[in-house]
Every structure is written in structure tokens, then in C-alpha cells.
Amino acid sequence: MSSNAESEQPAQSATPAPEPPNPAWQRVQLARHPKRPHTLDYIQRMFTGFSEIAGDRAFGEDAAIVGGMAYFRGRPVMVVGQQKGRDTKQKLLRNFGMPKPEGYRKALRLMRLAAKFGRPIITMLDTPGAYPGIDAEERGQAEAIALNLREMSRLGVPIIVIVIGEGGSGGALALGVGNRVLILQNAVYSVISPESCAAIIYRDAGKAAQAAAALKITAPDLLGLGLVDEIVNEPGEGAHTDYDEAAQWLGDAIAKALDELSALAPKDLIDHRYDKFRKMGNFFVEATA
Amino acid sequence: MAWFTRKKPPTEAGGEGERHVRTEGLWLKCESCSQIVWRKTLEENLQVCPQCGFHFRIDAAARLQQLFDGGQFEIHEPGMASTDPLNFVDAKPYKERLAAMVKQGLRDAVISASGPLDGRPVNICALELKFIGGSMGTVMGEKITRAVERSIERRHPLIIVSASGGARMQEGAVSLMQLVKISQALMRLDEAQVPYISVLTDPTTGGVTASFAMLGDLNIAEPGALIGFAGPRVIEQTIRQKLPEGFQRSEFLLKHGFLDAVVKRPDLKSYISASLKFFCD
Numbered sequence: 001m002s003s004n005a006e007s008e009q010p011a012q013s014a015t016p017a018p019e020p021p022n023p024a025w026q027r028v029q030l031a032r033h034p035k036r037p038h039t040l041d042y043i044q045r046m047f048t049g050f051s052e053i054a055g056d057r058a059f060g061e062d063a064a065i066v067g068g069m070a071y072f073r074g075r076p077v078m079v080v081g082q083q084k085g086r087d088t089k090q091k092l093l094r095n096f097g098m099p100k101p102e103g104y105r106k107a108l109r110l111m112r113l114a115a116k117f118g119r120p121i122i123t124m125l126d127t128p129g130a131y132p133g134i135d136a137e138e139r140g141q142a143e144a145i146a147l148n149l150r151e152m153s154r155l156g157v158p159i160i161v162i163v164i165g166e167g168g169s170g171g172a173l174a175l176g177v178g179n180r181v182l183i184l185q186n187a188v189y190s191v192i193s194p195e196s197c198a199a200i201i202y203r204d205a206g207k208a209a210q211a212a213a214a215l216k217i218t219a220p221d222l223l224g225l226g227l228v229d230e231i232v233n234e235p236g237e238g239a240h241t242d243y244d245e246a247a248q249w250l251g252d253a254i255a256k257a258l259d260e261l262s263a264l265a266p267k268d269l270i271d272h273r274y275d276k277f278r279k280m281g282n283f284f285v286e287a288t289a
Numbered sequence: 290m291a292w293f294t295r296k297k298p299p300t301e302a303g304g305e306g307e308r309h310v311r312t313e314g315l316w317l318k319c320e321s322c323s324q325i326v327w328r329k330t331l332e333e334n335l336q337v338c339p340q341c342g343f344h345f346r347i348d349a350a351a352r353l354q355q356l357f358d359g360g361q362f363e364i365h366e367p368g369m370a371s372t373d374p375l376n377f378v379d380a381k382p383y384k385e386r387l388a389a390m391v392k393q394g395l396r397d398a399v400i401s402a403s404g405p406l407d408g409r410p411v412n413i414c415a416l417e418l419k420f421i422g423g424s425m426g427t428v429m430g431e432k433i434t435r436a437v438e439r440s441i442e443r444r445h446p447l448i449i450v451s452a453s454g455g456a457r458m459q460e461g462a463v464s465l466m467q468l469v470k471i472s473q474a475l476m477r478l479d480e481a482q483v484p485y486i487s488v489l490t491d492p493t494t495g496g497v498t499a500s501f502a503m504l505g506d507l508n509i510a511e512p513g514a515l516i517g518f519a520g521p522r523v524i525e526q527t528i529r530q531k532l533p534e535g536f537q538r539s540e541f542l543l544k545h546g547f548l549d550a551v552v553k554r555p556d557l558k559s560y561i562s563a564s565l566k567f568f569c570d
Contacts, residue, residue, distance in 0.1 A: 130499075132519030132527050137537060140547045142498035142518035146472060150504055153473035154480075169456075169465060170499045170518070177469050191456045191465040191496075196523070200458065201379035215461045216375045225374060227462050274473055278434070280466040281427040287368035287396070 025209035027218045028194060030186035031165045035240040037247070038097075039066055039081030039124045042164065045247035046254070047072050047079060053110055055102075059139060062103030064095045064131070065175075067110045072122065073255055078114035080107045080175060081124030084165070097166075098131035101144035104174050108148050115155040118266075120258060123175040125163045128193065130171030145174040152177035153273060156266025160257050162250065163187045163219075163228070164239075179264075179273050180257040181227070183219045184250070185234040189227070190217040227280060230257075319343055335554045344511050344554055346491060349400040349415035352450050356413055356558055362404030366435065370396045371428050374463050383459040386421065395420050397428035398453065401436045403445070407562040409569070410443070412436045415450045416497070423453030425497055426460040430467025433501065437474035437485075446484040446565050451502040454520075455495015468500035475504050484568040486561055489516050489539070489548070507564055509550045510539040511557070516548075 030036070043050050047070035055061045067080035084097030099107075107123075114121045130141055152159065152175075161178030167189030183189065192200075194212035199205040201214075216222070219231045232253045239246035264272060316325050321343035331338070335355055336345040347355075354360040370387065377383040390396070398420035403412050414436050416423045433449065440447040456464040478485055487505030489498070491514035499518055502508070510516060517537040525532060535541050542548045552560045 130518060132523045134524065134528065134532065134536065137517050137519065137524070138545050140503075140545070142516075143503040143547055145499040145518070146468075146501070146503040149469050149472035149500055150476045150479070153469070153476045167462075170468060170496050173465055173468060174499075177473070189462050189465075191461050192458050197458055214375070214377055214379070215458075217462065222462060225461075225463055227466055274477075277466060277469045277473055280470060281374070281430055281460075281463040283372045283374035283427045283460070283463060284369050284431055285372055286366060287370060 022209055022213050024188075024212040024215075024218050024221075025194070027186050028188055028208075028212050030238045030240075031188045033238060033240050034086070036165055037239050037243050038086070039083045039126060039164065041243055042124060042247050042250065043070065043079055043081075045244060046251045047077075050079070053113075054106070056105035056109060058105060059102045062095075062100050062106060063093050064097055064099040064127070065103035065107050067107060069119075072258070073251070075120070075258070077120045077122055077258075078110055079122045079124070080110050081164070082127040082172070082175070084126060095131060097127045098129060099127065099171060099174075100131050100133075100136045101139040101141050104130075104144040104148050107175055108151055111152060111155060111159075115157045118157060120158040120160070120261070121155070121178075122160050122254060123162070123178065125161065125167045125172040125176055125189070126165035126187075127168045127171050128166055129168035130174070145170050148174040149177060153277075154270065156270055158258060158261035158264070158269055159273065160254055160261070162232070162254070163189050164250075167217075168193065177273065177277065179261050179269060179276065180229050182230050182232050182250075182253055182257070183222060183228045184232050184239060184246075185219055186238050187219060188212075188217040189222055190215050320345075337554050342512065342553065344491065344513060346418065346452070348419060349417040349450075349452075352415040353400060353402050353413060355554075356406055356448070356450075356561070357402070357404040358406065358408065362402040362413070365401040365403065365439070366432050368396060369428050369432060371426055371460065373459075374427065375459070375461050377459040377461070379459070386459070390420055393419075397432070398423045398425070398457075399429045399432050401432045403439070406448075406558065406565070409446070409562070409565055411446045411448055411565070412440050412443075413448045413450065416452045418452040418492075421457060421459070423451075423497075424455060424457035424459075424464070425453060425467055426457035426464045427467065429457075430464075430470050433471050434474045437471065437478050440483050440485070441478055441481045444481070444483055446486070446569065447478065448486045448488065448561060449501055449505075450488040450490060451493040451497050452490045453493055453495070453497040455497055455499075465496065468496050471501045472504060475501060479506075484565060486564060488552075488557065488561075490514050492516070494518065494520055503547070506568070507549045508547070509552050509560065510542065510548050511554055512539055512551050514539045516542050 052068040085091035085094040194208040198211040235245035322341035
């Protein structure tokens with residue numbers, strides 16, 4: 001998803017000098033680290049009795065989103081998240097973590113099921129973006145995402161969202177309407193990938209590092225903009241260095257959020273979520289025209 | 290020197306994504322069928338080619354003129370402008386881009402207005418493609434959300450006419466969250482049982498399609514409009530093959546079940562009016 005930017009800059013010729021590393025770009029590298037724990041790695045460590053639910057009951061099953069019934073520290077919850085693959089076979093199966101409409105529709109089905117039976121929802125965001133392909137467009141990628149945004153706002157149970165890796169634009173956001181939005185220390189959340197942004201504004205995808213900094217996509221940036229509630233620390237050099245510790249710390253943060261939200265009645269949960277997003281992005285002035 | 294050498298490049302200064310009606314002459318050439326059309330005829334036909342039916346792009350102000358009775362309407366939040374939350378700089382600072390648009394009389398990419406449509410009070414938000422590609426940032430998010438709230442409060446139907454490349458990159462994830470802000474307001478509109486008609490025009494892509502444009506009680510489009518989530522170039526780069534003819538056009542979406550109707554511009558007002566009558570009276 002991107003805006004139309006004008007093209008005043010001439011195309012860059014010659015090979016550009018390598019960019020000096022910047023913190024935002026380092027975070028992008030960590031968020032995409034091949035060994036970074038994915039949704040199922042956390043599910044395995046944080047939940048017991050995970051029972052996967054497949055399919056959207058309309059078109060098919062999309063392995064780029066996983067979800068199901070589980071127990072979080074003894075409490076029944078519905079867990080849903082985007083799933084990337086690690087080896088080539090897994091990556092193809094998971095479509096590199098890029099969901100198609102049936103994935104989003106499955107996710108919505110699971111979340112509605114959770115709301116029906118009063119079970120809290122925990123979602124994990126980790127995708128480069130919604131799949132940009134012919135079949136995804138034919139089956140209404142945009143409609144599927146839009147519907148999730150509207151319908152998630154109607155659910156009367158606690159929703160806790162965690163950005164665990166790449167929060168890739170609308171494709172991530174479609175699972176992102178929560179009462180609490182947590183983000184791992186080295187995760188990113190962006191309106192457009194740094195590469196695509198660089199291709200548009202600098203006419204050079206190689207300037208992704210620069211774009212990453214300009215887009216303010218790191219956890220501290222997002223906290224400063226009021227778009228996330230809390231940063232969850234990662235062990236060592238990043239979550240990939242110690243899965244168990246990463247899952248432990250994340251679990252503690254989820255438990256705290258869940259405790260706080262469990263006191264609220266369904267209607268209050270809906271209003272709480274509404275007010276939270278209603279206030280996002282108050283970056284405007286009203287001049288007298 | 291040859292007689293017919295072009296001195297200027299064939300496209301207009303607006304560049305890619307801009308298709309203006311040339312207004313300098315009395316006659317103009319339809320960019321679809323290449324027939325010569327008298328400008329006045331085109332105007333009378335609401336900027337639709339009388340020969341081939343091609344829909345020229347029109348701006349937000351013209352759209353509101355066409356839909357409200359006698360072009361009478363009240364504009365809301367006309368002075369609302371972005372404060373540049375990221376302090377974003379690309380080829381030039383985002384603040385300068387915004388300032389340049391103010392000189393053209395535009396403060397953001399949407400006009401929000403109230404007025405009568407066939408005598409019925411309605412709220413209409415029309416997106417302005419000329420303003421940074423009709424992109425959605427914090428101002429559009431706020432103005433449309435307020436329009437939705439106004440519709441709930443007054444129980445006046447809402448119409449949003451989209452024309453946009455999606456979320457505004459220059460406002461980063463702040464733009465992204467506007468998708469939620471508007472979509473959840475539409476949830477409340479839905480619960481209040483006040484009608485919302487989404488009109489998709491050329492082009493409607495990205496975060497606008499993936500939020501309010503696809504959430505109407507009716508989702509209708511003008512003929513031949515480009516409508517999608519990912520832009521065609523992005524898809525071509527991903528799958529590395531040419532896209533089929535007519536892909537992501539209104540008729541394609543109609544065929545795949547994602548539009549309720551394709552409505553020609555001269556019929557748009559009467560279509561909306563009849564639908565609102567069905568829902569409300």
C-alpha cells in the first residue's frame with residue numbers, strides 16, 4: 001500500500017556508496033532475521049493444548065495464517081497470527097507469511113468464534129504484507145482486510161495484539177485492532193516496506209535503509225507516536241538468540257495485559273478499543289479558512 | 290526540422306496518475322477513442338465521452354457539484370491540515386509539499402460536505418486525487434471519521450466517493466492507523482442502521498480500498514475504474530508476468546463479486562437517490 005508520490009528525482013545512476021548502518025535499518029534486519037521466532041514458535045512455548053482450526057469455510061485454507069484454541073497459563077484463549085516459514089519448503093507452504101483473503105477470513109471466523117464464547121483473543125503480527133497476486137485480488141484482498149478492521153472493532157472480548165516481527169502494512173493490520181498493542185523490541189510496523197518506499201521516493205530500492213529511518217517504524221518511534229502501548233524487551237542480541245527467554249518475557253507482558261482487561265465488561269472492551277484508535281493520529285491543525 | 294516534431298513530451302505536466310481534461314480549447318480529444326469532442330458537450334455529459342463512454346477523472350469539487358442539488362452544500366473542516374508527524378523528507382520536505390498544495394487552494398485530499406441530494410440531507414466526502422495522489426493521512430482519517438459521526442448523530446446517509454492511491458507514506462504508520470479509525474466508526478454507523486454508499490472511482494487502491502471503500506452497504510463504481518489492493522506494477526513485479534486485460538477494473542470486480550453495481554456517472558445521482566429511498570423511506 002503506498003501513496004502516489006511525484007517523480008521529480010532523476011533516476012540514480014552509478015552504484016551508490018554503501019549506506020552507513022542506522023538503528024532503524026538494523027531493527028529491520030533483526031525483525032526479518034532468518035532465525036527469528038515466528039508465531040508457532042511462541043505458540044509452542046507460551047500456550048498449552050493448542051488445537052489448530054483451519055479454513056475459511058468459503059474458499060480454502062491459508063497456511064500463511066495460523067490460529068486455534070489454546071490455553072494461556074491455564075486460561076482458554078483464541079490465538080491467531082501470521083506464520084512465515086523457516087526452510088524453503090516451509091516458506092513456500094506459508095507463502096513467506098503473506099496471507100491471501102481466505103487467510104484473513106479464517107482469522108475473522110476464529111475471532112468471532114472466540115467472542116461468541118467469551119474467550120480473549122491474542123494475535124501475533126509478522127508479515128511482509130498481504131499477498132500481492134492475481135488470485136488474491138480476484139478473491140477480494142482489500143475487502144477481506146477492510147472487513148476484519150470493522151468486525152474486530154465489534155468483538156466484546158479482550159484483544160491483545162503483539163507485533164513480533166514485521167508489521168507489514170494493511171496485511172498485518174488486518175489482525176491488529178486490539179485493546180492492547182504490544183511490540184517486541186526489535187519488531188517494526190510500517191505503512192509500506194522500506195524497499196517500496198525507497199523505490200517511490202528515491203527511485204532506488206537500494207536506499208531502503210534511508211527510507212526505514214524516514215518512516216519511523218521502530219518500536220521506540222511507534223511508542224512515541226502513540227501507536228503502540230508497550231515495548232516488550234528481547235533477550236541478548238534479539239529474540240533469535242534465546243527463544244525460551246523471549247517467549248517468557250512476552251508471556252509475562254500478555255499476562256499483565258490480560259489481567260487488566262479481564263475486569264472490563266464486553267461493552268466497555270468495545271468502547272475502550274474504539275477510544276484508543278479514535279485518538280490515534282491527532283496530528284492536524286484547523287486553520288480558519 | 291520536421292513539421293510535426295513534438296517539442297514537449299506527450300504527457301501533461303501532472304505526470305503519471307494524472308489525467309486531466311484539457312480545458313484550454315473548445316475542442317478536445319478523448320484519450321480513449323481519440324474522437325474529437327466539443328468541450329461543452331463533455332461538460333454537459335459530466336465529463337463522460339459521448340462517443341465511447343470513457344469517464345474522464347474529475348476533481349472533488351466537481352463531484353460535489355454534480356451530486357448535491359443545485360451544487361448547494363456546506364463544507365466541514367475546510368482548514369484542517371497535517372502537522373507532519375514524522376518530519377518526513379524525501380525529494381523535498383513533506384511540509385513543502387503541503388505548502389505548495391495550500392497555494393492551489395487545497396489543504397488535504399478530501400472535501401467533507403453536507404447538503405441535499407434530491408431533497409434528502411446527506412453527508413458526502415469526496416477524495417481529491419490531485420492532493421498527493423488522494424492519499425490518506427491523519428487529516429483524511431479525522432475528516433471522514435467526523436463525517437461518519439455526523440451521519441450517526443443526525444441520521445443522515447453517508448456517501449464517500451473514493452479516488453486514492455492508498456495510505457499516505459509521508460505520515461508512516463500514523464496513516465495506517467487511520468484505516469482502523471474510519472473502519473471502526475463505520476461499525477458504529479452500521480449498528481445505527483444509517484446507510485452508507487461507497488462510490489469507487491478511478492483509481493482506488495491500497496489502504497483506501499482495504500478500509501472504507503469496501504465497507505459500504507452498497508459498493509458501486511464508475512465504469513473502467515482501477516480498483517484493487519496492490520497496485521498493478523507491484524503485482525507484475527511479484528509474479529513476473531503481464532497482467533490479464535481488464536484486470537482490477539470495475540467490470541473485473543463486478544464479475545468476481547466485489548462490487549454491487551457499475552454505474553455510469555450520468556446515472557450516479559439517481560442511483561444513489563433511489564437506493565437511499567429504498568433504505569430510508
